[in-house]
Amino acid sequence: MLDSTYLLLVFLICTLVAWLANQIRRPYNYPPGPQWLPFVGNSPQLRRLARSLGGTHRALATWSQKYRTSVLGLKLGGDYVVVLFGAKTVRKALCREEFDGRPDNFFIRLRTMGSRMGITCTEGQLWTEQRSFVVKHLRQVGYGKQVMEDQIINELSELISVIIANGNSVHFGRVLAPSVINVLWTLTAGKRIPRDDPRLERLLTLLSQRSKAFDTAGGSLSQMPWLRFIMPESSGYNLLLRFNKELHSLFMETIIDHRSNHKNAQSDDLIHAYINEMELNKGKSSTFTDVQLTMVILDIFIAGSQTTSNTLDFAFLMMLNRPDIQEKIQKEIDNVLGNNLPKLEDRTRMPFVEAVLLEVQRYFHIVTLNGPRRVTRDTTIGGYNIPKDSTVLMSLYSLHKDEEYWGDPEIFRPERFLSEEGYLKPSDHLIPFALGKRRCLGEALAKACMFIFFTGILQHFELYIENGQEKPSIEPIPGITLSPKPYKANIRKRIR
Numbered sequence: 001m002l003d004s005t006y007l008l009l010v011f012l013i014c015t016l017v018a019w020l021a022n023q024i025r026r027p028y029n030y031p032p033g034p035q036w037l038p039f040v041g042n043s044p045q046l047r048r049l050a051r052s053l054g055g056t057h058r059a060l061a062t063w064s065q066k067y068r069t070s071v072l073g074l075k076l077g078g079d080y081v082v083v084l085f086g087a088k089t090v091r092k093a094l095c096r097e098e099f100d101g102r103p104d105n106f107f108i109r110l111r112t113m114g115s116r117m118g119i120t121c122t123e124g125q126l127w128t129e130q131r132s133f134v135v136k137h138l139r140q141v142g143y144g145k146q147v148m149e150d151q152i153i154n155e156l157s158e159l160i161s162v163i164i165a166n167g168n169s170v171h172f173g174r175v176l177a178p179s180v181i182n183v184l185w186t187l188t189a190g191k192r193i194p195r196d197d198p199r200l201e202r203l204l205t206l207l208s209q210r211s212k213a214f215d216t217a218g219g220s221l222s223q224m225p226w227l228r229f230i231m232p233e234s235s236g237y238n239l240l241l242r243f244n245k246e247l248h249s250l251f252m253e254t255i256i257d258h259r260s261n262h263k264n265a266q267s268d269d270l271i272h273a274y275i276n277e278m279e280l281n282k283g284k285s286s287t288f289t290d291v292q293l294t295m296v297i298l299d300i301f302i303a304g305s306q307t308t309s310n311t312l313d314f315a316f317l318m319m320l321n322r323p324d325i326q327e328k329i330q331k332e333i334d335n336v337l338g339n340n341l342p343k344l345e346d347r348t349r350m351p352f353v354e355a356v357l358l359e360v361q362r363y364f365h366i367v368t369l370n371g372p373r374r375v376t377r378d379t380t381i382g383g384y385n386i387p388k389d390s391t392v393l394m395s396l397y398s399l400h401k402d403e404e405y406w407g408d409p410e411i412f413r414p415e416r417f418l419s420e421e422g423y424l425k426p427s428d429h430l431i432p433f434a435l436g437k438r439r440c441l442g443e444a445l446a447k448a449c450m451f452i453f454f455t456g457i458l459q460h461f462e463l464y465i466e467n468g469q470e471k472p473s474i475e476p477i478p479g480i481t482l483s484p485k486p487y488k489a490n491i492r493k494r495i496r
Contacts, residue, residue, distance in 0.1 A: 031073030041075035055478035057368035071382040085398040101374035107222035118295030190269030304442035342455040355417040370394040
């Protein structure tokens with residue numbers, strides 16, 4: 001009896017040791033990186049390093065330098081995660097079809113309200129069909145056309161009035177977001193939401209809090225989803241469910257309102273066009289559903305609102321810190337525009353303004369890591385094997401802070417984007433909107449909002465710091481997207 005018990009115990013111990021050894025074993029020719037632990041992988045190490053350095057992007061860059069590699073191999077929880085660095089490696093992956101997949105796990109589904117829908121987190125036929133439809137119908141309702149430009153200029157006019165009403169100082173983060181969101185809302189729902197409408201404040205609050213909650217929860221809940229069963233509050237799970245429920249309710253109110261006023265073949269905004277498509281496919285197996293529509297709306301707002309607002313917020317923050325650059329911008333504005341409001345056709349005549357906006361995107365790298373990809377088959381990159389279904393992250397931060405390429409990446413210097421003759425000189429090391437099939441579909445809108453809002457505000461106002469007043473910090477708040485620490489800008493109307 002003792003012998004059989006002893007043998008069973010030895011067998012169990014050997015089995016456990018073999019299992020643990022397999023848990024920490026690196027796949028053949030897997031990229032270099034830190035040794036991981038069973039169950040949790042590198043997650044605890046990454047969280048500690050990210051907290052000490054001020055963001056996950058910095059922690060990953062530190063490991064890339066430590067292991068002298070542009071292809072970093074990790075394991076987060078039970079998932080193989082490969083991180084790519086440098087222009088050559090990142091650009092190559094962005095344009096290869098096998099890197100176009102999206103992970104399908106608990107956390108991704110939680111981000112998409114429990115179902116893998118929308119555009120951002122989907123792939124295959126669903127992604128192709130939905131993205132094509134959205135791009136086509138956004139163009140029909142004015143995306144990238146004069147209608148969109150007119151809407152942005154209308155928002156600029158209101159924004160100027162709001163800034164004037166604020167008196168001698170303004171919190172740009174608070175006044176910019178409603179303007180950007182209303183451009184998106186008009187294209188999506190056919191009309192803007194007045195600034196005093198409680199729905200607008202609630203939408204902005206939900207989008208902001210949800211983004212921060214996902215970033216906070218992502219480290220533990222993403223890799224250890226079972227935490228939702230034993231600590232649903234402290235893991236952030238219940239909070240995310242509440243945010244999802246409120247956003248779904250808010251979007252469904254708009255969809256129901258559209259449906260009640262819907263006329264056959266009416267497609268003067270994206271929601272009406274989508275309802276038309278649902279009617280055409282009624283009774284058929286179709287990807288066009290109410291749930292899918294709510295996720296499409298959410299993807300549009302997440303992709304287009306926060307990144308654009310934060311970029312502008314950082315741009316005005318830098319104008320406070322660099323009055324010399326602000327003065328040079330305003331000279332170009334006065335020479336080209338005079339008293340006319342900016343239009344998109346003016347961009348070609350204002351290379352310094354464009355160079356400043358490019359430098360803001362490079363210097364502050366609002367999106368530090370490209371959205372997670374999934375390799376759809378076993379593949380290689382940089383000479384290393386990447387197993388099928390591995391998650392791939394691409395460090396845009398590594399491109400934008402590449403010392404070998406930029407020379408002085410820690411210096412804010414817009415002239416790096418200008419030729420000796422003063423013409424705009426873009427760089428293939430700056431790719432804030434990514435590349436390939438998954439290139440950001442809101443790129444045209446983001447660029448238009450940034451140019452018109454930035455130029456229009458500096459045309460009308462001077463931003464300044466009082467004598468003896470401390471300059472606001474340019475150190476960002478870490479998150480899925482980086483954002484400035486809250487600041488107020490002193491302003492005065494320009495006399496021209």
